[in-house]
Amino acid sequence: MIELKQLSKQYGKGGSLTTALSNVDLSIDKGEIFGIIGHSGAGKSTLIRCINLLERPTSGEVWIQGKNLTRLGKQQLQTERRKIGMIFQHFNLLSSATVYDNIAFPLRLIKTPRAEVERKVSDLLALVGLEEHRDKYPAQLSGGQKQRVGIARALASDPEVLLCDEATSALDPQTTDSILRLLLDINKKFHLTIVLITHEMHVIQSICDRVAVIHQGGIVEHGPVTEVFLKPQHEVTREFIRQERDSGGLLGLSTTNQGDESAQAVQITFLGQKTYESILSRTVHETGVNFAILQGTISTIKETPYGQLIVRFEGNEAAIELTIRKLLDQGLDVEVLY
Numbered sequence: 001m002i003e004l005k006q007l008s009k010q011y012g013k014g015g016s017l018t019t020a021l022s023n024v025d026l027s028i029d030k031g032e033i034f035g036i037i038g039h040s041g042a043g044k045s046t047l048i049r050c051i052n053l054l055e056r057p058t059s060g061e062v063w064i065q066g067k068n069l070t071r072l073g074k075q076q077l078q079t080e081r082r083k084i085g086m087i088f089q090h091f092n093l094l095s096s097a098t099v100y101d102n103i104a105f106p107l108r109l110i111k112t113p114r115a116e117v118e119r120k121v122s123d124l125l126a127l128v129g130l131e132e133h134r135d136k137y138p139a140q141l142s143g144g145q146k147q148r149v150g151i152a153r154a155l156a157s158d159p160e161v162l163l164c165d166e167a168t169s170a171l172d173p174q175t176t177d178s179i180l181r182l183l184l185d186i187n188k189k190f191h192l193t194i195v196l197i198t199h200e201m202h203v204i205q206s207i208c209d210r211v212a213v214i215h216q217g218g219i220v221e222h223g224p225v226t227e228v229f230l231k232p233q234h235e236v237t238r239e240f241i242r243q244e245r246d247s248g249g250l251l252g253l254s255t256t257n258q259g260d261e262s263a264q265a266v267q268i269t270f271l272g273q274k275t276y277e278s279i280l281s282r283t284v285h286e287t288g289v290n291f292a293i294l295q296g297t298i299s300t301i302k303e304t305p306y307g308q309l310i311v312r313f314e315g316n317e318a319a320i321e322l323t324i325r326k327l328l329d330q331g332l333d334v335e336v337l338y
């Protein structure tokens with residue numbers, strides 16, 4: 001669907017050259033929600049703006065549905081761009097136009113007949129839940145409502161791709177969730193490919209299928225969210241996940257052994273249906289090992305449940321080893337912490 005090949009972007013000239021992207025290769029499938037996460041200045045906005053050529057890459061190619069956008073003439077590019085909608089952190093609405101006129105804007109640009117505009121805008125207003133606000137101006141709306149207008153406007157030209165540049169960063173957590181849910185609905189309903197960039201792991205975890213981590217202009221890690229989130233390889237990824245988790249802290253994580261028994265702290269990860277099974281208690285029952293829970297989370301990655309427990313096993317060494325082996329055999333992921 002979207003193919004970025006050896007994409008590089010430099011800003012400025014001569015002595016004051018900034019490399020914002022270097023040799024990015026990325027492939028995004030039709031119908032998926034693809035997240036790109038990175039710190040400030042990592043190159044996220046540059047990357048997403050290169051996808052519709054709002055920013056011209058210095059070198060490399062952008063392919064969308066078999067067309068190399070970097071090779072198209074002005075007219076052809078304009079036609080292709082209509083298939084790519086975009087929403088922004090600060091909404092970028094026309095402040096002197098009503099909600100209705102903001103959404104109608106891209107349709108009028110391509111001289112859509114009046115009745116067709118009316119029908120389409122009404123449908124979009126219903127889709128984003130703003131029917132009652134059609135005659136209001138942006139200044140009379142909340143942040144979440146403004147973003148709904150942004151989404152409706154982006155969908156007006158029936159795009160195949162929706163690019164979201166920090167679309168929820170200016171919103172409170174509750175509003176963020178409602179906008180993410182709307183994006184997920186739209187993705188399912190229209191089989192729309194969504195590319196979103198963010199600096200929040202939570203956003204990725206809520207709705208993305210796959211994720212790429214960008215750092216200093218390069219992709220350092222990418223894959224299905226479940227994989228990247230539960231088995232992060234790169235330090236930057238680990239840091240994002242730690243930030244998300246750290247609210248809990250590692251309760252009582254200490255290395256003191258009790259009596260002459262040995263102890264071992266492990267992180268156990270359950271994914272999918274296994275999250276709800278009593279695998280751990282059955283296993284320790286068999287091996288005669290005791291455990292203390294040091295930290296635990298149960299959550300979902302998109303719609304897949306997962307659980308992560310940090311426990312300290314107490315018992316003799318061989319029994320603990322057997323416990324870990326049995327857990328691995330039953331398809332859990334076990335990482336020994338100390």
Ligand SMILES: Nc1ncnc2c1ncn2[C@@H]1O[C@H](COP(=O)(O)OP(=O)(O)OP(=O)(O)O)[C@@H](O)[C@H]1O
Nearest residue numbers: 011012018020038039040041042043044045046047
């Ligand atoms: N128009 C520009 N001219 C010069 N340098 C730029 C321009 N836009 C971005 N840069 C530089 O390119 C690098 C990447 O910027 P970019 O805006 O893509 O990062 P970002 O990941 O979107 O950051 P943020 O999370 O703060 O929005 C930064 O070093 C930035 O200073």
Ligand SMILES: [Mg+2]
Nearest residue numbers: 044045046166
């Ligand atoms: Mg940015």
